[in-house]
Amino acid sequence: MIPEAKDAFRKSLQQGAEEIVASMRALAPVDDGALKASIRWTADTTGKDSKGDEGLRYYIIAGGRGVNYAAYVEFGTQDTPANPFFFPAYRLMRKRVRARVGRTVGKAIRDSFKRGS
Numbered sequence: 001m002i003p004e005a006k007d008a009f010r011k012s013l014q015q016g017a018e019e020i021v022a023s024m025r026a027l028a029p030v031d032d033g034a035l036k037a038s039i040r041w042t043a044d045t046t047g048k049d050s051k052g053d054e055g056l057r058y059y060i061i062a063g064g065r066g067v068n069y070a071a072y073v074e075f076g077t078q079d080t081p082a083n084p085f086f087f088p089a090y091r092l093m094r095k096r097v098r099a100r101v102g103r104t105v106g107k108a109i110r111d112s113f114k115r116g117s
Contacts, residue, residue, distance in 0.1 A: 008108035009101060010056055016097030017041035017058045023089035024062065029073060038067040062086050 021041050028036045044057040062085075063070030076082030 002109055002112050004112045005105050005108040006056070008104045012101045012104040013056065013058050013097075014041075014043075016093070016100060017060060020060055020089055020093045020097065023093055024060070024085055027085035027089050028062075029083050029085065034067045035062070035070060035073060038063050038065050038070065060086075060090070 018041070021039055024039045025036050028039060030036055039060070039062045041058055041060045044059060062074075070086070072080065073083050074086050075084075
């Protein structure tokens, strides 16, 4: 992959992850604030693809860090109705993030060819 395109891809994915996390936090129910505070994103750059390039995977996580009930809030239980916050935010933002990534990477590739790299 062209280095400029890879950097553009990484930056636009990070921006998208921040936006999705912000949407999830806005939709998350607040009891003591622990669930909202547990929503975050992380990058997995340890994996290698077939060409040996480091992987560009971003994960959005809700729960952990002492909050082990995020799935129960999202999907509900027998006694508690569902209060979805994770997947509605993801579905709301995914087209926007994909479009931005495509535009940003496309622009980086075009600019790279214009410069003659």
